Amino acid sequence: MSDNLKPQTNKEQRTVAIIGQGYVGLPLALLFVKKGFHVLGIDLDRRKIEMLRKGKSYITEIPDSDIQDAIASARYTPTDQFSFMEAAEAIVICVPTPLTSYGTPDLSYLTQAAAEIGGRLQKGQLVILESSTYPGTTREVLLPVLNKTGLQAGSDFFVAYSPERVDPGNEAFPVENIPKVVSGITPNCLARVEELYGQLFIKVHPVSSTDAAEMTKLLENSYRLINISFINELAMICDVLQLNLWEIIEAANSKPFGFKAFYPGPGIGGHCIPVDPSYLLWKIKQYGINSDFIQISNAVNHMMPLYITRQLKQHLEKKSLTGSRILIYGAAYKRDIADYRESASLELMHMLEIEGADVFYHDPYIPSLQLGDNKYDSLELTEENVKKMDCVVIATDHSSMPLAFILEHALLVYDTRNVTKDMTGKARIVRLGGGDS
Structure with a gap:
């Protein structure tokens, strides 16, 4: 040496x-x-x-x-x-x-x-x-x-x-x-x-080789993008078929081989999963090839905030988002962190703004955020503030979330993470992929 x-x-x-x-x-x-x-x-x-x-x-x-x-x-x-x-x-x-x-x-x-x-x-x-x-x-x-x-x-x-x-x-x-x-x-x-x-x-x-190591990282995150996007697509399908996808995933996961559980949500965020597969797409296009799996998965992932916006419009009593007060619980892209890069919550807030809703958010880890030209401050979760909302959307399931408090005082809770499973309260609960009518 x-x-x-x-x-x-x-x-x-x-x-x-x-x-x-x-x-x-x-x-x-x-x-x-x-x-x-x-x-x-x-x-x-x-x-x-x-x-x-x-x-x-x-x-x-x-x-x-x-x-x-x-x-x-x-x-x-x-x-x-x-x-x-x-x-x-x-x-x-x-x-x-x-x-x-x-x-x-x-x-x-x-x-x-x-x-x-x-x-x-x-x-x-x-x-x-x-x-x-x-x-x-x-x-x-x-x-x-x-x-x-x-x-x-x-x-x-x-x-x-x-x-x-x-x-x-x-x-x-x-x-x-x-x-x-x-x-x-x-x-x-x-x-x-x-x-x-x-x-x-x-x-x-x-x-x-360094090429193989670089591809390893892209495989890991493309695998997650494709599987989570597929599950999100199944959530939309189960909503139409009036089936509970969460129950179905739990049943499939009882198989000791050949299945790995992925779960739906409002969209994939962070600095890796929404980004890395696009690096691979860009590279392989130079060789005249494409990845249909990645392209379709990207499309499904980007569609989720729009789908949830449509779901809210359907489930609100007045069937309109214009003037509705919507509180998004969780701006971070995943639980118990302060990172909101590429978070689906931001796109959901943007979609709701376009529809004319009055949009608020609460996140214990993110005191304020910038969305386009607008600055938002995390809204305090008081009884008065929650009762004022037409709907509370659970976008990020932080472990510190006062779920029982929200269910007691909200009119409508739209749960994208299935954290309200087996729970009741005064609020009407609708779950993404839950087959709720």
């Missing part, structure tokens, strides 16, 4: 830089600190950096105490200066990879990070991309920028791809307990990333 391949053996002397201190980068940074590494947490958002330096967390699932412990250990340095990463043996890229307004990949954050790294790349450094992206990105976008240094990948520096698998709000699977898929541009690159991540994760799973 060459000197450049040999990692430092003393963890207390090992330093990594993580570009992006968001939902992926910050948990990874804290895990490195926990395992004894020095971490340079780089982010261009000065607000985030100032909060971190003060021991404050901006991610609901990460308590302030975790940040304070990391700072107190003197092994975590939040900074907005890219120059700091010259001291690191490894640089991990955890930047956003969203979609443009045209539904195509937006790699601007990645190319900016790559340029910053390329201008400072040191001999022997390992560069790992973790951001979700299409197959070929590491080879075709990241590597060419680093090659401009004149150094040789696989001997002078090392390039790897390892898809993030963070699941916000899932306490059953801490980051380090989730097996880590790793890949490298060359065998030496793979050896370096295997060694480094072997210090952090309970299991490291190597694959043959």
